[in-house]
Amino acid sequence: MEQPQGPLHGVTVFDLTRVLAGPTCVQMLGDLGADVIKVEKPGSGDDTRGFAPPVMPGTQESAYFVGVNRNKRSVTLDIATPEGQALALRLIEQSDILVENFKVGALAKYGLGYEQLHAKFPRLVYCSITGFGQTGPYAPRPGYDSLIQAMGGVMSLTGEPDGLPQKVGVPVADLFAGLYGCIGVMAALRHRDATGAGQQVDIGMLDTHVAWLANQGMNYLATGENPARLGNQHPNIVPYQVVPTEDGFMVLSIGNDPTFKRFCDAFELSHLLEDPRFATNAARVANRAFVTETLNPVMKQHPTAWWMEKLEALKVGCGPINTLEQVFADPQAVARGVVVQMPHAATPDGVKVIANPVRLSETPVGYRLPPPMLGEHTDSVLTERLGLSEAEIGALRNKRVI
Numbered sequence: 001m002e003q004p005q006g007p008l009h010g011v012t013v014f015d016l017t018r019v020l021a022g023p024t025c026v027q028m029l030g031d032l033g034a035d036v037i038k039v040e041k042p043g044s045g046d047d048t049r050g051f052a053p054p055v056m057p058g059t060q061e062s063a064y065f066v067g068v069n070r071n072k073r074s075v076t077l078d079i080a081t082p083e084g085q086a087l088a089l090r091l092i093e094q095s096d097i098l099v100e101n102f103k104v105g106a107l108a109k110y111g112l113g114y115e116q117l118h119a120k121f122p123r124l125v126y127c128s129i130t131g132f133g134q135t136g137p138y139a140p141r142p143g144y145d146s147l148i149q150a151m152g153g154v155m156s157l158t159g160e161p162d163g164l165p166q167k168v169g170v171p172v173a174d175l176f177a178g179l180y181g182c183i184g185v186m187a188a189l190r191h192r193d194a195t196g197a198g199q200q201v202d203i204g205m206l207d208t209h210v211a212w213l214a215n216q217g218m219n220y221l222a223t224g225e226n227p228a229r230l231g232n233q234h235p236n237i238v239p240y241q242v243v244p245t246e247d248g249f250m251v252l253s254i255g256n257d258p259t260f261k262r263f264c265d266a267f268e269l270s271h272l273l274e275d276p277r278f279a280t281n282a283a284r285v286a287n288r289a290f291v292t293e294t295l296n297p298v299m300k301q302h303p304t305a306w307w308m309e310k311l312e313a314l315k316v317g318c319g320p321i322n323t324l325e326q327v328f329a330d331p332q333a334v335a336r337g338v339v340v341q342m343p344h345a346a347t348p349d350g351v352k353v354i355a356n357p358v359r360l361s362e363t364p365v366g367y368r369l370p371p372p373m374l375g376e377h378t379d380s381v382l383t384e385r386l387g388l389s390e391a392e393i394g395a396l397r398n399k400r401v402i
Contacts, residue, residue, distance in 0.1 A: 006033020007363040011189070014088075014095040015039060015072060016079075016112075018046040020145070020171055021129050021205065022101035023068040024178025029097065029185065030071030031356045031365040037091060037381055038072040038372065039079070042400055045374040058347030066351055066371040070342065073369065073377035076402050079110045083401040088112060090386050093121060096192075097185055101129040104139045114200045124198040125188040129181050133204025143205045148173035152209030157216055160231040176212055177205040238284035238291050242321070247303040252295075253317030257281055263316050267298065342370040378402050 008029060015026045015038040023046070030036040040046055046069070052062035075091075078084040089111070092098060098117065100107060107113045114126045128134060131143015149155050149167045159166035184201035192198050210217065216227050219235060227235055232251075234240035239260075243252045254260045257280055264270050264278075272278040272294070277287040284291045299307065304320055311318040320326070327333060337355055344351045356365040382388045382402070396402045 004033075004364050004366045006031070006366050007360070009033040011035070011097065012095040013037065013097045013099060014092050016098065016100035016102065016107070017129070018101070019048055020068060020174035021177040021181070021203075022099055023048075024175055025127065025129065025181035025185065026072065026099050027068050027070060028179070028182040028356070028358075029099075030369075031358075031367075033363070033366060034071075034097070036072040037095070037377075037385075038069065038074050039077050039088070040074055040374060042076040042078055042375070042402060045074070045076070049374065056344070056347075056351045058349050059344060059351065061344075061346060061351075061371065061373070066353060069371040070353055070367060071369050072372060073381055074372035074375055075378045075381050076375035077378075078401050079112065081399075081401050083396065083399065085110050085112070087382070087386070087396075087401070089120070091381075092117060092124065094385060095124065097125045097127065097189065099127040099129070099181065099185070103142060104128075104130055104134055118198065118200070122198055123192055123196060125185055125192055125201065126198065127181050127185050127188075127201040127203065129177055129203040129205070131205050133207055134200075134202045136204075138206070143173075145171040145173040145205075148205045148209050152206055153213055153217075154209065157227055157229060159229050161229050163229070163231075165229070172212075173205050173209050177203055177208045180208045180211070233288065233292075236285065237281060238288045239295055240317075241292070243299040244296055245299055245302065245304045245307055249321050250299075250304045250307060251317075251319045251321065252299070252311075253319075255317060259316055260284075262314055263311075266310070266314055269298065340367050342367055344370045345373050345376060375402070 011029070011034040013026055013029050013034045013036045015022075015036050017023050017026055018040075026036055026038070038046075044050075046065060048065040048068075049062055051064040054063045055061060056063055056066050077087060079088050092112075105113065108116060114128065117124055117126060130139070131148060132138035132141055146167050149172070150165075152173065154172075155165040155167050158168060181201060181203040184203060188199050188201050215236060219227050232242035237255060240253050240255065241251070242249050254263055260278075260281070261273060264272050277283055277290060308318060308320065322330065328339060340353050340355045341350050342353055351370065353367075353371070358365055379393055382393055388396075393402070
């Protein structure tokens with residue numbers, strides 16, 4: 001079946017990213033149709049190629065790398081050499097977007113810094129993703145996901161009240177930085193197409209982390225008080241939390257007073273509505289411990305499946321706490337196609353990847369290229385883009401430029 005071209009068909013991305021934040025940004029651009037040239041260091045490549053085990057079945061490719069590098073062509077190129085820099089400039093000249101996540105100023109020593117390239121290629125959109133952005137006292141520091149989660153406040157909000165601060169179980173600081181980077185690139189590309197002028201998109205992981213503190217960040221700005229860790233409870237709504245059942249746990253999400261009344265009336269709890277501690281959400285928040293102590297024994301009377309059936313019929317928010325095995329087997333996830341099987345050069349069975357969640361009715365995302373083997377497309381890109389001969393490519397390989 002022919003793959004859709006996508007809304008970014010015809011756009012070329014020169015990809016100087018590795019690990020997670022940058023590759024997340026660029027994979028989204030690739031999924032939307034951009035032609036991505038992923039530049040990797042000869043011999044080693046993206047750091048995440050070595051983040052194993054686990055590896056994908058039938059391959060030596062790490063699951064980590066495969067997860068964020070589809071729809072990219074891998075070119076090995078040593079940008080520390082003059083020949084590598086010259087080749088990079090020739091490829092950048094043909095590109096619309098450059099994305100990089102080197103330390104601040106690191107690319108300038110190779111002639112690939114923003115100011116240097118902007119002078120040569122004023123239409124280029126140049127996205128830099130770093131731990132702390134291009135300015136400020138922390139700009140020179142390296143950024144790592146757990147470090148940013150700690151400094152950005154989310155760890156102070158996550159965990160049980162009497163337990164240790166906890167990071168989120170997936171690298172959200174990296175992922176959000178990548179997604180905000182993609183949004184910035186799309187806006188800059190729109191501006192470039194309207195005016196002819198490129199620009200730098202400056203993404204700091206700490207900035208993006210603070211941006212998604214959302215209601216908790218606003219709670220602090222409104223009160224000047226540090227929000228306490230509440231475990232699995234919601235800071236502004238009660239009951240909206242993990243509750244025990246006869247055979248495990250589930251999430252009960254009652255978002256407003258009419259829903260709470262419906263819940264109480266259905267399960268012979270109407271008398272609670274006469275208690276001022278239960279009458280409104282504000283009162284329930286003020287008395288969260290008492291509300292929890294009152295409702296938990298009620299929830300323990302029946303198994304999770306029983307509650308799910310009853311609560312869904314009442315249109316009361318609820319859900320099971322799924323393992324990943326249950327997530328990927330869930331009928332809704334299966335119906336939405338959250339897993340895609342892609343071919344792969346290392347195995348006839350191909351590899352499974354998690355689908356892009358953006359659903360576009362007219363220009364859907366595509367899965368054109370599987371995550372590449374290291375340097376898999378070096379020869380084809382240098383021939384197609386730069387017109388190099390087989391002998392010229394061989395000479396570069398002998399000098400370890402590629």
